[in-house]
Amino acid sequence: MEFADVVMKRRAVRRFVDGGVDREVLERIARLAQRTPSAGFSQGQRLVVVVDPGLRRRVGVVCGEQQYEPDFGRWISECAAQFVPCVSEGIYHRRYQEPDKLDEDGSEIDWPIPYWWVDVGATMQTVMLAAVNEGLGCGFAGPAGGVAPLREALGIPEAFTPIGVMPVGIPLPDVRSPSLQRGWVPFEQFARWDRWD
Amino acid sequence: MEFADVVMKRRAVRRFVDGGVDREVLERIARLAQRTPSAGFSQGQRLVVVVDPGLRRRVGVVCGEQQYEPDFGRWISECAAQFVPCVSEGIYHRRYQEPDKLDEDGSEIDWPIPYWWVDVGATMQTVMLAAVNEGLGCGFAGPAGGVAPLREALGIPEAFTPIGVMPVGIPLPDVRSPSLQRGWVPFEQFARWDRWD
Numbered sequence: 376m377e378f379a380d381v382v383m384k385r386r387a388v389r390r391f392v393d394g395g396v397d398r399e400v401l402e403r404i405a406r407l408a409q410r411t412p413s414a415g416f417s418q419g420q421r422l423v424v425v426v427d428p429g430l431r432r433r434v435g436v437v438c439g440e441q442q443y444e445p446d447f448g449r450w451i452s453e454c455a456a457q458f459v460p461c462v463s464e465g466i467y468h469r470r471y472q473e474p475d476k477l478d479e480d481g482s483e484i485d486w487p488i489p490y491w492w493v494d495v496g497a498t499m500q501t502v503m504l505a506a507v508n509e510g511l512g513c514g515f516a517g518p519a520g521g522v523a524p525l526r527e528a529l530g531i532p533e534a535f536t537p538i539g540v541m542p543v544g545i546p547l548p549d550v551r552s553p554s555l556q557r558g559w560v561p562f563e564q565f566a567r568w569d570r571w572d
Numbered sequence: 573m574e575f576a577d578v579v580m581k582r583r584a585v586r587r588f589v590d591g592g593v594d595r596e597v598l599e600r601i602a603r604l605a606q607r608t609p610s611a612g613f614s615q616g617q618r619l620v621v622v623v624d625p626g627l628r629r630r631v632g633v634v635c636g637e638q639q640y641e642p643d644f645g646r647w648i649s650e651c652a653a654q655f656v657p658c659v660s661e662g663i664y665h666r667r668y669q670e671p672d673k674l675d676e677d678g679s680e681i682d683w684p685i686p687y688w689w690v691d692v693g694a695t696m697q698t699v700m701l702a703a704v705n706e707g708l709g710c711g712f713a714g715p716a717g718g719v720a721p722l723r724e725a726l727g728i729p730e731a732f733t734p735i736g737v738m739p740v741g742i743p744l745p746d747v748r749s750p751s752l753q754r755g756w757v758p759f760e761q762f763a764r765w766d767r768w769d
Contacts (some may be wrong), residue, residue, distance in 0.1 A: 426765065475751075
């Protein structure tokens with residue numbers, strides 16, 4: 376699909392067919408997601424792709440799916456796969472302790488921005504867009520029950536933080552998120568030319 | 573351009589033609605960048621697009637361009653425009669203090685993940701890909717001199733944090749980043765199926 380169409384078609388989907396997407400399609404999405412940049416090419420990002428229905432349900436429970444059920448149904452567990460982006464802050468520190476990245480005084484830089492979160496956000500966006508590119512929909516649910524239970528459910532090591540769960544699948548008509556009634560910020564407020572003020 | 577080609581063609585560019593890109597092309601990139609999702613549709617992300625050559629140079633200095641000059645030249649200031657993604661954590665808190673987002677006990681959620689950084693990372697990725705889609709290149713430089721001087725150079729208010737500077741322009745042959753010698757993590761390590769372990 377044309378890039379601009381993918382970006383404009385993307386929206387948060389909250390209702391999917393259960394299953395129905397071939398593994399090779401899911402793998403294409405994951406392979407594109409890997410091509411996301413990272414500070415110093417640290418590559419601290421990872422993906423867990425949950426296909427097994429029992430595990431998907433368990434992940435749904437960790438994300439508080441029951442709260443959503445009256446309005447949206449089981450939109451976190453009923454999908455083709457859950458993409459779970461993870462990131463290791465430690466990988467960034469180790470990368471920036473290598474000789475080519477050290478400060479002049481030989482110490483690790485003071486991180487002005489926690490780029491591990493920024494980079495895994497870039498990975499999240501690539502997954503979303505790659506799903507749309509395959510004609511699929513994608514949502515996002517935070518780990519409402521906490522990061523630790525999500526880590527435990529999927530056997531994710533302590534060194535990696537799963538930032539949430541992205542159900543991907545064939546979209547069904549769903550209830551529009553009430554958040555959308557807020558409308559987009561005017562473009563002139565979003566983007567400013569030369570100086571902010 | 574086809575979405576998958578855009579993702580696969582993207583790389584960190586460090587040498588550009590100075591200027592040479594129409595404002596409407598830059599605006600198309602900014603308009604696509606706005607279509608990036610955000611937690612609760614908070615839309616805490618913003619862009620400053622720096623076209624003015626004097627301002628670009630000032631921003632380059634703030635990003636420590638002189639350190640790079642022997643190897644890469646003035647790759648931060650000599651470009652068509654610098655895209656500076658910004659984010660306001662406060663907007664997220666205010667959004668999640670609205671009635672539909674409060675916890676059952678009426679308080680703001682405990683944020684398991686700082687989604688403001690994640691979301692502005694998604695915006696960064698949309699800018700990069702949208703630049704490639706226009707046949708342009710895009711780089712990224714952190715505010716080596718600190719966030720405050722970058723904020724001051726562009727008149728960005730305290731409430732917003734600029735996460736870095738993305739020079740966008742017509743790419744010139746450049747010195748490959750030594751980071752790339754590290755190679756990609758094997759796909760089987762990047763993406764895991766069902767469980768991590």
